[in-house]
Amino acid sequence: MKRALITGITGQDGPYLAEFLLSKGYKVYGTVRRLSTPNLENISRIREQVDLLSADLLDTTSLTEAIKEAQPDEVYNLAAMSFVKASFEQPVLTGEFTALGVTRLLEAIRAVNKKIKFYQASSSEMFGKVTETPQKETTRFHPRSPYGVAKVYGHYITLNYRESYDMFAVSGILFNHESPRRGIEFVTRKISNSVVRIHLGKQDKLILGDLSPKRDWGFAGDYVEAMWLMLQQEKPDDYVIGTGENHSVKEFVELAFKCVGITDWQNYVISNHPKHMRPAEVDYLIADYSKAKKVLGWEPKTTFKELVEMMVKSDLQKEKKGK
């Protein structure tokens, strides 16, 4: 039985990856950091099937102990401060979690067993102000936020440990991926939740920032398979994962309102609100995932329309249940 350790198991991607690995017969461990009120909602369905270990990206000892305890064949580093807007407000802490946290984890692996395979959750935010379209593995990085800068560090330290210590360390450069489990502050879930609440008469307005940025949005459930595939290859390498299609925030809003039968969506939306604008914006992201398709045999399965419908439907069910 293979063993995997997932950091960030309580987030959006962690539970999808855990479910995927359990279906492959893995023994799955996940790290959780101490919070005054535990946040286990996203893993409630698989709570009995995974072993939770206490560890924090700020604390190397806790990471080392978690690795000693789990004795994993594979470590998936999904933990991070992942909200771009917040990274402008807490740039130093973002660097500690999202950048140096990767080094702490790699050091812990190196100390315990350097044969453990390592996956780093890198991001299309590294491309930022894009220098090439579509973006692929060789596209130059130009991050536009403390989060993006921290992810560039995480990417290069992963490569550095691969080159320096002959470790099987890969960096998956994933474009935006969403799901009903997405945190409420990210734009897609904020939209699906607000649209449903407006439809049910529980909310008057949806207050957003810039509606013009375009993102390559996929379904998180499709993307976790790519993470696993990267660790099943003979040689460690880096891959871009996306859909090859992009849409503006405005298109997402329009389609989400359409899902509940509202066509005059402009009457319910306030845009360019200063609270939701960023000091520097990433305007246009679109993935060239041809390397992943060729080498990993990976392709996205869920369309943009299916994704929006899935999120609105899920929020409708939750709101009706009063959750």
Ligand code: NDP
């Ligand atoms: P989430 O924000 O939903 O989850 C982040 C996880 O990290 C949570 O489990 C959180 O725990 C944990 N975490 C945060 N800080 C620490 C810390 N100091 N120590 C230990 N754990 C911590 O992210 P996603 O699931 O959406 O994304 C997974 C990873 O992929 C992240 O690294 C993200 O940056 C990256 N990524 C995501 C993309 C996306 O579109 N979703 C695209 C590209 C990359 P807690 O519950 O306690 O807060």
Ligand code: GDR
């Ligand atoms: P992003 O996701 O920054 O791409 O990072 P987010 O959903 O936060 O923003 C997407 C775009 O929508 C615009 N926007 C708003 N965003 C939020 N959150 N709230 C608003 O009210 C709003 N109005 C407009 C943003 O300006 C932006 O252009 C996500 C995260 O998951 C990262 O961790 C990950 O690395 C990248 O995707 C790929």
